[in-house]
Amino acid sequence: MKKIYLVLVIFFLGSCSSFLEENVRGVISPSNFYNSDQEAIQAANGLYLDFRTGNLYKGWQGITSWTFFGSDEMMSSRIFGGLAPILDYNLTETNYGNAYGLWRDLYSAVGDANSVLVNVEDNEKISAATRDLVIGEALFLRALAYYHLTALWGDVPYFLEDLPLDEVAVLGRSDMVQIRQQMVQDLIQSESLLPSTNTGANVGRATKWSAKFLRTRFYLWQKDWAGALEASQDIINNSPHQLMPTYGEVFNLNNQFNAEAIFGFDYTKDAPNNTQDITDSFNPRLRDEPKNAALRNEFSAKLAAIGEEFNGYGLNVPLNDLIDKFPKDDLRRPYTLLQSYLGYDLNFTYLTKRTNFDFVNSPRGNHGEAWITMRLAQVYLMAAEAANELGKTTESLAYLNRIRERAYSPAQPVTTTDQSALRKAIQDEYKWELAGESERRYDLIRWGILVETVQNANYGIFKGNENIQPHMVKLPIPQQEIDLNPALLESDPTNNGYR
Structure with a gap:
């Protein structure tokens, strides 16, 4: 087994209100770890902590800055630090806020997941049930990291082994299509290993349905409409998740992991290294x-x-x-x-x-609020989108109007049977239903309409609508990374068009 170059160890206490309530950070060696179920679970807990950093799902300038800023949805109330280049679309390799930290933390998550997988698979010191659970979680979280890496940068370095740092540091970029295809296969395996639900201290951990949700998102990027529709239908018809009766109930701070919530990051007030801002x-x-x-x-x-x-x-x-x-x-x-x-x-x-x-x-x-990143309403919209692209208009309208039922009184169902008009109605519904909580910028990119949408938006004090160019659907790889690894420019010397 290879040395773990970065591991965040979380000591699991069954009586805690959250499985990440207490933690100890440290570098560990497989020679004295992974000797029991408890240690394997602690390593899995560390993978979740990877995503609870300031550059990902903890801090206010984390990954959310790149999912809804720079779209037609959210902005900053004032010109502020690293947010301005995003909203003004004047990004360069060196000026865009936390991008270097974002890149680094996503690859830390990939590396840690690889290390957990190689040390848990075929480890006879760990029970079969715990092995399956930890492998399922590691596959899901690694796929989540590659999901964001490919959505933001396109082709990126790609590795599934527990490589030492010197080997990672010379990797070039791989085709994002191939990466996504492999992540789909990993998620299919993950779904077979994860539980259907989590309760008590395990709320906030991955389930088979969160893995299937993420697989559906990959399908949408690939325009695999049949795959997306089948996966969405499975969640809608067979998961324990249900739409909340009213929209307001979705955001009840006393019941954030409600029936509609499929996955999110659960924070605990006053827990060390576990609070969010x-x-x-x-x-x-x-x-x-x-x-x-x-x-x-x-x-x-x-x-x-x-x-x-x-x-x-x-x-x-x-x-x-x-x-x-x-x-x-x-x-x-x-x-x-x-x-x-x-x-x-x-x-x-x-x-x-x-x-x-x-x-x-x-x-x-x-x-102590949770940050819910996947909920059932989005699944209905993904199903509506996929069905429409397959020409299944009646089915698409049924999914779309199920979301609109609780949005209007009296009801205002969409009735168009024109595929183009229905596509626009679905895209708008994503905006109204999921404003400020999902991945609006990602959606606009995969629909191929980011540039025109931003150009036609009222951008207030910012100039993104004036400055955006077609190549800006992707980010430039940070200069700090290029300095460390010139191989990142071998397949694309333009750095996604920024040179």
């Missing part, structure tokens, strides 16, 4: 609100009286384009656009469903 980027800051600054002290006192504060960064806000176009009679609008609070008009519009003003249970920098 994503919420801070959506929460308003008092210095900005309310619109009438003369009423600020009065407003603050009313917030305090109910145990609340506007104590966030106030950065991630709906784009002008989303505000302008969101249907006025859509029941999802008040859960998406927060324009007044406690009777006071606000200076900025905020994303209601991502805020939490409870400063006792959710203080700044120490939030």
